[in-house]
Amino acid sequence: MTSQKIEEAKTLHNKLSEIYAKSNLDPKQINEAKEILNHAYTYYKQAADEVKAHGQFVFEGTDRYNAYVSEFRSDIRKNSGSKTESLPTEEPLKAI
Numbered sequence: 001m002t003s004q005k006i007e008e009a010k011t012l013h014n015k016l017s018e019i020y021a022k023s024n025l026d027p028k029q030i031n032e033a034k035e036i037l038n039h040a041y042t043y044y045k046q047a048a049d050e051v052k053a054h055g056q057f058v059f060e061g062t063d064r065y066n067a068y069v070s071e072f073r074s075d076i077r078k079n080s081g082s083k084t085e086s087l088p089t090e091e092p093l094k095a096i
Contacts, residue, residue, distance in 0.1 A: 055068030
């Protein structure tokens with residue numbers, strides 16, 4: 001390493017040390033912030049799921065319909081039509 005890079009590293013270290021010292025990180029506040037973030041995401045996810053669930057009926061027959069249909073469910077529908085595999089039936093239990 002050159003002396004210029006060493007001096008630059010020292011300067012950067014000092015600046016970062018000052019910033020770190022000023023940032024009084026309280027674990028309790030961090031946990032509260034994480035909890036608020038998780039609640040916000042949960043509410044957002046619930047709202048987005050509702051919009052998506054109802055959007056497929058509102059936009060049925062339009063070009064926006066595919067944006068509201070689950071890819072997972074459409075894959076299942078496509079695959080279920082091609083396979084006509086029957087499930088084994090169980091015999092009823094006999095009373096003893």
